[in-house]
Amino acid sequence: MKAILGPSGGTLSMVQTALFAALLVVPACQPEKEHRTTEPARQIEVTFAHSTTGGPEKVEIDRTIAEFEALHPNIKIKQNAIETSVYETIGLKALFSGGTPPDIYFQWGKYLVGEYQEAGYAADLTDELEKDDWKARFAPEAWANATYKGRVYLVPTSIDLSAVVWYNKTMFQQLGLSPPTTWTEFMRVCELLKSKGIVPVGFGNRDLWPAANWSAHLMSRVAGEQLYDDVLSLKPGTKFANDGFIKGLGMVEEMARLGYFNAGLNGLNDIEGMMLFFQGRAAMHPVGGWLINVAKEAAPQGFEYDPFNMPAVEGGRGNQRSILWLSSGYMVYRDTKHFKEAVEFLRYLTSVEVAKRFVNSCGQFNSVPAAITKESADPHLLSLVSIYRKAKAVVAAPDVGYGRSRMIPFMDATALVIGGQKTAREALEQCDRAIEAMKGSV
Amino acid sequence: MLKKVTPYLYIIPAFVFFLGIILVPAVATFYLSFYNWSGLGTNIQFIGLENYRAAFREGSYFLLSLRNNVVYLVATLVVELCFGLIIAVILDTKLRFFGMFRVLFFSPMVLSMMPVGLLWRFVFSPDVGIVNGALRVLGLGSLARPWLGDPATALYAVCLASGWRYAGFYMILFYAGLQRIPKHLYESARIDGASDIGCFLHVSLPLLREVIVICVLLCATGAFQAFDIVYAMTGGKPYHSTEVVATWLIDVAFTHNRYGHGSAIAVMMTFIVFVIAFTYLMYTRRREIIEY
Numbered sequence: 001m002k003a004i005l006g007p008s009g010g011t012l013s014m015v016q017t018a019l020f021a022a023l024l025v026v027p028a029c030q031p032e033k034e035h036r037t038t039e040p041a042r043q044i045e046v047t048f049a050h051s052t053t054g055g056p057e058k059v060e061i062d063r064t065i066a067e068f069e070a071l072h073p074n075i076k077i078k079q080n081a082i083e084t085s086v087y088e089t090i091g092l093k094a095l096f097s098g099g100t101p102p103d104i105y106f107q108w109g110k111y112l113v114g115e116y117q118e119a120g121y122a123a124d125l126t127d128e129l130e131k132d133d134w135k136a137r138f139a140p141e142a143w144a145n146a147t148y149k150g151r152v153y154l155v156p157t158s159i160d161l162s163a164v165v166w167y168n169k170t171m172f173q174q175l176g177l178s179p180p181t182t183w184t185e186f187m188r189v190c191e192l193l194k195s196k197g198i199v200p201v202g203f204g205n206r207d208l209w210p211a212a213n214w215s216a217h218l219m220s221r222v223a224g225e226q227l228y229d230d231v232l233s234l235k236p237g238t239k240f241a242n243d244g245f246i247k248g249l250g251m252v253e254e255m256a257r258l259g260y261f262n263a264g265l266n267g268l269n270d271i272e273g274m275m276l277f278f279q280g281r282a283a284m285h286p287v288g289g290w291l292i293n294v295a296k297e298a299a300p301q302g303f304e305y306d307p308f309n310m311p312a313v314e315g316g317r318g319n320q321r322s323i324l325w326l327s328s329g330y331m332v333y334r335d336t337k338h339f340k341e342a343v344e345f346l347r348y349l350t351s352v353e354v355a356k357r358f359v360n361s362c363g364q365f366n367s368v369p370a371a372i373t374k375e376s377a378d379p380h381l382l383s384l385v386s387i388y389r390k391a392k393a394v395v396a397a398p399d400v401g402y403g404r405s406r407m408i409p410f411m412d413a414t415a416l417v418i419g420g421q422k423t424a425r426e427a428l429e430q431c432d433r434a435i436e437a438m439k440g441s442v
Numbered sequence: 443m444l445k446k447v448t449p450y451l452y453i454i455p456a457f458v459f460f461l462g463i464i465l466v467p468a469v470a471t472f473y474l475s476f477y478n479w480s481g482l483g484t485n486i487q488f489i490g491l492e493n494y495r496a497a498f499r500e501g502s503y504f505l506l507s508l509r510n511n512v513v514y515l516v517a518t519l520v521v522e523l524c525f526g527l528i529i530a531v532i533l534d535t536k537l538r539f540f541g542m543f544r545v546l547f548f549s550p551m552v553l554s555m556m557p558v559g560l561l562w563r564f565v566f567s568p569d570v571g572i573v574n575g576a577l578r579v580l581g582l583g584s585l586a587r588p589w590l591g592d593p594a595t596a597l598y599a600v601c602l603a604s605g606w607r608y609a610g611f612y613m614i615l616f617y618a619g620l621q622r623i624p625k626h627l628y629e630s631a632r633i634d635g636a637s638d639i640g641c642f643l644h645v646s647l648p649l650l651r652e653v654i655v656i657c658v659l660l661c662a663t664g665a666f667q668a669f670d671i672v673y674a675m676t677g678g679k680p681y682h683s684t685e686v687v688a689t690w691l692i693d694v695a696f697t698h699n700r701y702g703h704g705s706a707i708a709v710m711m712t713f714i715v716f717v718i719a720f721t722y723l724m725y726t727r728r729r730e731i732i733e734y
Contacts, residue, residue, distance in 0.1 A: 089696040089697050093481050093482060093696075096482070115482060116482070118482075118483065118485075119480075119482035119483030119485075120483055120484075121482070121483075206676070206677055206680070207677070208679075262568075263587070263588050264568045264587070264588020264589075264590070264591020264592060264680075266591055266679055266680035266681065267568075267588050267590035267591025267592070267596065267679065267680050268568075268588075268591060272567075276569070281569060404697060405480070405697065405698045405699035405700070408697065408698055409501055412681075412682075415680070415681065416681060419591075419681065421593070430500075433500045433501065434500055434501025435501070436500075437496070437500040437502070438496075438501055438698075438700075
């Protein structure tokens with residue numbers, strides 16, 4: 001046999017070369033080691049994907065999993081925590097299309113529930129929820145966004161108000177201001193704050209959804225909930241550049257023209273926007289209930305804040321006590337081999353005792369009403385609950401409620417207006433053209 | 443026979459990697475560019491060239507992002523190459539402590555782009571940023587602005603951050619090139635009456651031509667692949683003013699859920715980079731090698 005020169009200068013035969021190559025492959029092909037068969041009971045691994053990578057909520061998730069595993073020694077919950085923006089765009093999809101679908105996964109309600117069900121990734125949980133009165137634990141309103149074509153696919157854990165206006169209580173008290181209840185009052189408050197050299201409304205709109213959510217709620221107040229839903233659902237024959245939307249977004253345009261927003265808001269992310277508020281550089285900050293969780297770590301000691309709902313728009317066609325909300329929770333993979341165990345874990349996660357802990361330590365607006373008590377809940381969360389209870393109508397947030405993928409032109413339009421780049425009419429007409437152009441390849 | 447086969451056995455591992463990581467995804471991307479797919483499920487439809495046409499329609503920022511790539515290229519050529527060359531020439535004078543400066547100028551290269559982006563976000567922060575802070579201290583507060591939030595300045599701010607990161611890299615290449623130039627050529631030029639600038643223009647610059655061409659090629663291909671620094675600093679915002687092809691591609695595929703359209707953009711971008719690289723290869727084949 002002819003020999004070839006080896007890497008160290010020696011000779012290496014063809015046989016040796018083949019053996020060397022085989023050595024690289026063999027370990028991967030070895031059968032499972034025998035000692036595994038001697039284990040007393042096979043442990044079931046349930047994979048769990050979510051977007052909570054840190055903070056008090058992650059601590060609670062870890063604790064809940066540890067407790068559940070102690071109660072069920074044969075079940076191991078394997079977490080896959082992916083940062084929210086990555087989870088929403090690439091992360092979760094990659095798990096499914098990459099052939100490693102999680103048994104349980106976090107999901108936002110309404111649009112995405114339907115999208116994942118249509119894709120074949122969602123298990124029907126309707127019958128499971130009927131067992132042992134599990135369904136009775138949850139707020140009845142939570143099911144609207146958890147249901148698709150009459151069947152339940154999401155176990156709701158949180159119902160959040162997405163665009164209330166948080167205000168600096170101390171600043172308001174010092175200036176003799178009270179939370180405005182009408183749009184006219186709101187504009188008066190903004191003018192007074194601006195005259196004192198304070199940014200009235202702080203935003204961090206780099207990711208588009210903060211201003212889009214708040215503007216959308218205002219537009220629904222002016223145009224009415226039905227038209228809002230029709231337009232954002234891209235119902236044939238409707239358009240964004242309608243009178244109600246132009247008037248509603250025109251009110252944001254006026255605020256931008258009067259200098260009521262922070263400069264360069266479209267270059268700041270949502271957390272930077274929150275920091276403007278926590279540091280007292282902006283008196284108000286419209287965002288969802290998750291601010292409470294961030295404030296626990298980022299707001300200075302003694303910082304006093306509270307929320308108020310979108311002020312009533314005089315002459316608006318919509319219900320002036322509506323709230324903009326989103327719900328979120330957990331779905332189970334349709335083809336999971338561990339359906340029973342996944343459901344068991346979700347039952348434990350939504351038990352009153354566990355839900356109370358999420359309310360208490362994270363300020364979470366939990367979908368289990370019995371978990372939110374005066375003793376367990378943060379006072380800011382109780383303020384949110386008060387707004388929620390007074391609400392007479394609900395409006396879904398544009399991004400998660402109607403599909404972020406389809407709402408980008410609308411979100412772009414609100415960013416252009418709030419940044420003072422275009423008028424409401426120009427921006428909404430551009431939005432209509434962009435959505436029309438997208439139809440060909442979506 | 444065996445002697446002929448053996449070398450091929452050695453390249454099998456590398457070829458498998460190349461096949462799995464480069465070739466198969468590239469072919470799959472090209473294939474997907476003719477289909478409509480949301481990234482979820484198996485509902486996929488053939489739509490011909492529609493994804494390519496969509497890149498030039500209303501609502502698409504492909505052309506704008508391509509223009510931004512060209513601006514980024516020009517800006518990085520100026521900032522990275524010119525600054526790198528100037529620093530290399532200064533360091534070549536071998537004054538005291540210049541070795542330390544060489545390390546300092548090169549040090550940003552060891553940082554990954556995400557921390558660099560976050561660092562420069564802080565530098566350009568409208569309220570607590572160093573740039574606006576310095577302007578206010580100097581009594582130039584009227585010039586302070588939200589650098590990354592203003593569409594007129596955001597792209598240039600990103601280019602500056604990129605320049606800071608890469609100038610040291612090009613400095614090292616130019617410095618190495620300058621080291622190779624024999625000193626007697628400078629001595630001859632000086633005897634002929636050349637000044638410092640004359641020596642640079644008529645000796646250093648012509649003899650650095652090969653290095654400059656390589657640097658321009660690296661800069662050009664790098665500019666069309668720009669992603670991480672833009673993603674970290676602005677994410678293509680505000681109003682898509684810093685959108686480059688790679689960020690727009692990511693947005694289209696993963697935010698808009700238009701995987702087919704995203705693939706079409708990837709194919710077009712690959713073609714552009716290929717043309718640049720091919721032009722360079724043609725140039726290098728024809729070039730005259732200067733012996734010295």
